[in-house]
Amino acid sequence: MVKYCELFSTFFKVGTFTLGGGYAMIPLMRREVVERRGWIADWEFLDAVSLAQAMPGVFAVNMATLVGHRLRGVGGCVVAILGNVLMPIAIILLIATVFRHYKDIPAVEHIFMGLRPAVVALIAAPVFTLARSAGITWRTCWIPLLAAALIWLLGVSPILVVLAAIAAGWIYSKTLNPGPRTPNDDEK
Amino acid sequence: MIFLQLFLTFLLIGIFTFGGGYSMVALIQDEVVQHRGWMTLQEFTDVLAISQMTPGPIGINTATYAGYTAVANAGYPVWAAVGGSLLASLAVVILPVAAMLAVCRYLQRHIHNPRIQLILKVLRMAVVGLIAAAALQLLTAESFGPTGWNLRFVASTAIFAAVFLASWRYKISPILLILLSGAAGWLIYM
Numbered sequence: 001m002v003k004y005c006e007l008f009s010t011f012f013k014v015g016t017f018t019l020g021g022g023y024a025m026i027p028l029m030r031r032e033v034v035e036r037r038g039w040i041a042d043w044e045f046l047d048a049v050s051l052a053q054a055m056p057g058v059f060a061v062n063m064a065t066l067v068g069h070r071l072r073g074v075g076g077c078v079v080a081i082l083g084n085v086l087m088p089i090a091i092i093l094l095i096a097t098v099f100r101h102y103k104d105i106p107a108v109e110h111i112f113m114g115l116r117p118a119v120v121a122l123i124a125a126p127v128f129t130l131a132r133s134a135g136i137t138w139r140t141c142w143i144p145l146l147a148a149a150l151i152w153l154l155g156v157s158p159i160l161v162v163l164a165a166i167a168a169g170w171i172y173s174k175t176l177n178p179g180p181r182t183p184n185d186d187e188k
Numbered sequence: 189m190i191f192l193q194l195f196l197t198f199l200l201i202g203i204f205t206f207g208g209g210y211s212m213v214a215l216i217q218d219e220v221v222q223h224r225g226w227m228t229l230q231e232f233t234d235v236l237a238i239s240q241m242t243p244g245p246i247g248i249n250t251a252t253y254a255g256y257t258a259v260a261n262a263g264y265p266v267w268a269a270v271g272g273s274l275l276a277s278l279a280v281v282i283l284p285v286a287a288m289l290a291v292c293r294y295l296q297r298h299i300h301n302p303r304i305q306l307i308l309k310v311l312r313m314a315v316v317g318l319i320a321a322a323a324l325q326l327l328t329a330e331s332f333g334p335t336g337w338n339l340r341f342v343a344s345t346a347i348f349a350a351v352f353l354a355s356w357r358y359k360i361s362p363i364l365l366i367l368l369s370g371a372a373g374w375l376i377y378m
Contacts (some may be wrong), residue, residue, distance in 0.1 A: 088244020114373015
């Protein structure tokens with residue numbers, strides 16, 4: 001049985017050395033959990049990746065939840081999550097407490113004047129990468145355009161847009177792809 | 189009571205985030221800046237810059253830092269702001285984790301069901317729009333300087349274009365790009 005401390009140290013390592021967001025973590029986590037430790041098989045890991053992407057929340061935490069739970073149940077899931085987020089949270093807190101006192105120094109302000117347009121560009125770039133991986137075509141491009149317009153121009157909450165998308169997808173799946181045997185179809 | 193509001197807000201953000209860190213950033217931005225007014229858009233941009241530079245999931249980093257800034261801006265001392273940041277990070281993960289544990293067995297069997305795949309596909313397309321809206325909202329005079337032929341605006345636009353191209357076309361690491369633009373800002377405005 002996998003020890004809690006091993007589980008913690010593995011996810012601590014993955015959380016600490018992942019730069020650039022959750023998806024950047026996949027190769028490092030795979031190397032640790034599948035190749036080095038041999039805790040789960042490769043296909044199990046790939047299944048976990050598609051599950052963690054389908055579920056809401058932070059992708060990295062979802063992965064830690066699935067792997068931790070698979071190895072040591074609910075306790076393992078808590079230990080894996082804590083290991084994964086402890087260092088990132090500690091670093092953010094350290095910077096947050098210090099930064100407030102230095103942000104009015106001219107040099108710091110100048111650095112941030114250079115950073116801000118870069119941050120906006122880094123949010124804009126994944127829009128086009130994600131548009132491709134989401135399979136958006138000329139026929140379906142109205143979906144993201146409508147979502148963006150509702151939020152940007154009309155001030156609709158993104159939460160409502162997500163809810164509407166789930167509802168629309170659900171209705172669409174009912175009308176066009178009636179599943180072979182579901183209880184609802186029997187009632188009709 | 190800011191702590192209760194903070195907890196409930198990040199609870200909602202956590203459960204409605206689909207499709208990765210940037211969609212969570214879009215949700216946090218809308219709730220924390222537009223809806224609650226806990227910080228200005230410029231403060232949020234700075235929070236984002238630091239969350240992208242430091243290790244860890246960007247969703248957790250942004251939630252932690254936004255929780256801290258919201259409480260600190262409300263005039264509470266540092267220890268309360270630290271509490272706020274921990275509360276926000278806890279709130280953002282607790283419902284998704286509970287949902288994972290509750291339905292992962294069911295979903296594991298049905299993840300390849302064409303109906304579920306279709307719902308996820310529509311959701312993914314909408315999330316692209318969500319992130320686009322967040323980027324559009326960040327295009328402000330506070331971040332770029334007043335529009336026109338002045339050093340600030342021209343430099344900001346050049347940095348934006350260069351980073352966008354480097355990230356989108358050449359997949360250069362965001363940390364490197366942030367460090368380079370920080371250095372550029374320091375040199376340009378010295």
